[in-house]
Amino acid sequence: MEYYFDIMNIDLDLLFSWGAIAKKYKKNELIFDEEETAHFYFQIIEGSVRMYNSNDDGKEFTEDFYHNGDSFGDYSLLIDKSYSSKATTLKDTTIVKLSKIKFLKIIEDYPLLRNQFMISLAQKIYSKSETSKVIINQKPEFRIVAFLNTFKRKSEVCADRILVPYTRQEIANFTGLRVETVIRVCSRMNDSNKVKIINHKLYY
Amino acid sequence: MEYYFDIMNIDLDLLFSWGAIAKKYKKNELIFDEEETAHFYFQIIEGSVRMYNSNDDGKEFTEDFYHNGDSFGDYSLLIDKSYSSKATTLKDTTIVKLSKIKFLKIIEDYPLLRNQFMISLAQKIYSKSETSKVIINQKPEFRIVAFLNTFKRKSEVCADRILVPYTRQEIANFTGLRVETVIRVCSRMNDSNKVKIINHKLYY
DNA sequence: CGGTTCCTTGAGGATGATCAACGAGGGTGG
DNA sequence: CCACCCTCGTTGATCATCCTCAAGGAACCG
Numbered sequence: 001m002e003y004y005f006d007i008m009n010i011d012l013d014l015l016f017s018w019g020a021i022a023k024k025y026k027k028n029e030l031i032f033d034e035e036e037t038a039h040f041y042f043q044i045i046e047g048s049v050r051m052y053n054s055n056d057d058g059k060e061f062t063e064d065f066y067h068n069g070d071s072f073g074d075y076s077l078l079i080d081k082s083y084s085s086k087a088t089t090l091k092d093t094t095i096v097k098l099s100k101i102k103f104l105k106i107i108e109d110y111p112l113l114r115n116q117f118m119i120s121l122a123q124k125i126y127s128k129s130e131t132s133k134v135i136i137n138q139k140p141e142f143r144i145v146a147f148l149n150t151f152k153r154k155s156e157v158c159a160d161r162i163l164v165p166y167t168r169q170e171i172a173n174f175t176g177l178r179v180e181t182v183i184r185v186c187s188r189m190n191d192s193n194k195v196k197i198i199n200h201k202l203y204y
Numbered sequence: 205m206e207y208y209f210d211i212m213n214i215d216l217d218l219l220f221s222w223g224a225i226a227k228k229y230k231k232n233e234l235i236f237d238e239e240e241t242a243h244f245y246f247q248i249i250e251g252s253v254r255m256y257n258s259n260d261d262g263k264e265f266t267e268d269f270y271h272n273g274d275s276f277g278d279y280s281l282l283i284d285k286s287y288s289s290k291a292t293t294l295k296d297t298t299i300v301k302l303s304k305i306k307f308l309k310i311i312e313d314y315p316l317l318r319n320q321f322m323i324s325l326a327q328k329i330y331s332k333s334e335t336s337k338v339i340i341n342q343k344p345e346f347r348i349v350a351f352l353n354t355f356k357r358k359s360e361v362c363a364d365r366i367l368v369p370y371t372r373q374e375i376a377n378f379t380g381l382r383v384e385t386v387i388r389v390c391s392r393m394n395d396s397n398k399v400k401i402i403n404h405k406l407y408y
Numbered sequence: 409c410g411g412t413t414c415c416t417t418g419a420g421g422a423t424g425a426t427c428a429a430c431g432a433g434g435g436t437g438g
Numbered sequence: 439c440c441a442c443c444c445t446c447g448t449t450g451a452t453c454a455t456c457c458t459c460a461a462g463g464a465a466c467c468g
Contacts, residue, residue, distance in 0.1 A: 053337050055337075055341045059340075059341075061336070061337060061340040063333065063336075075325070075329045076326070076330070077326075078322055078323050078325075078326035078327075079326045079327055079330055081330055084330055084333040084334055084337065108315075111312075114318075118282055118311075118321075118322055118325065119283060121279070121282075121322065121325040122280070122281075122282035122283045123282075123283050124329050125279045125325060125328050125329055125332065126279065126280070126283055126285055126288055128329065128332040128333065128336065129267065129288040129289065129332065131336060132267075132332065132336050132339065133265060133289075135336065135339060135340065135380075136259075136263075136339065136380040137259045137263075137265075140424075167447085168446075168447065168448095169445095169446075169447095176339075177424080178424075178425060178426080179446090179447085179448095180424090180425080180426085180448080181424060181425075183447065183448060183449090184424095184448090184449090187448085199432095200432075200433080200446080342425095342455095344455090371413085371414065371415090372414075372415065372416095373413095373414075373415095381456080381457095382456075382457060382458085383414090384415095384416080384417085384456090384457080384458085385455095385456060385457075387415065387416060387417090388416090388417090388456095391416085403465085404415060404416090404464070404465075
């Protein structure tokens, strides 16, 4: 298996030896909220986490999903600002927490981890640039295709068509569109053979 | 004068002692293009630079403006991806260039600079998060206000109203709107006293 | 004063959002 | 195994809004 630097990941034994603790969260539980300040480094042992923010109309914008081994919200530990998004679990999830001070010490003491961290930061800037570029571009189909591509790039399977493991609503939250729009655009894309919809399931 | 870590900046003497060279660019000259790979660390000695990308319709989205002392595009030096935007000068500009390898060596050798660099990366992620949050939010006035605020935060003057040093077109490119929309929203904001337009000039 | 860039206005149209209602599937408990 | 519920997908009608296109005016600069 190839090793990716895309998302920060620290060896669990190391984390525990530095006094990290594992905590279990129920499905849909809040891990941290917007406006809170960052006190911990979080890394998923098992489960899924969503970072997102919502506006006054209740419309939500998903920043990213994180899975086993991924760290999230770590960049906030470097700056003196509150979180720009909230994080909640998508299912029952176990997460390791390490205090900010100790994390910063680790980053200072272990050059390899530090490099990985820096690269993950740069990577995140890059992907956020790409995202805003796409979203500004308006066209719903364009946005959805871009989303499907980034998702497909992550999953290594290169079979003809992959089952897209997101609900229409989740795609809407990622692309800044509304559910109905996603549905309508997807079925148009089905007609033009850009995706396949079988039994309400979306394949790309 | 306060010292900000928001944007990376390396002492010029240090840069030159490492073999950096200064290069003069004419107004509107291209520094690097989308799809190019990053080979240099760039820092502005004197002038202004704009990073942006354009879509097929010719619509442009401005990522950021940079001024004296600012570095730009540096995060690309850490990742194996091409630039996500292009950079051009807004006026005649002098820029120091240092090779990627030497920059990475500096980052490795000088812990203070490295910290500054890491913080600037985190800062950039934060501001990009804020931007996409706002843009997703749709409402033109909301977007424009957010843009004016980030601009006002940067300029230290806290006088009642500041002259906004951007054309309507530039605001449009920052907010993902069209010129006419910016104009119309701004004059509505003038009516409701949220901005002031005197002699076609915008004050906020 | 001529040219260039920027600002402004209006009319018209396209399109995504909104609202409302219904259908389909999957899981759970009796 | 059936009945129920809950989430997710789907569709149509209507609406508001921003974009588009076109034209003209104002400011600025050499």
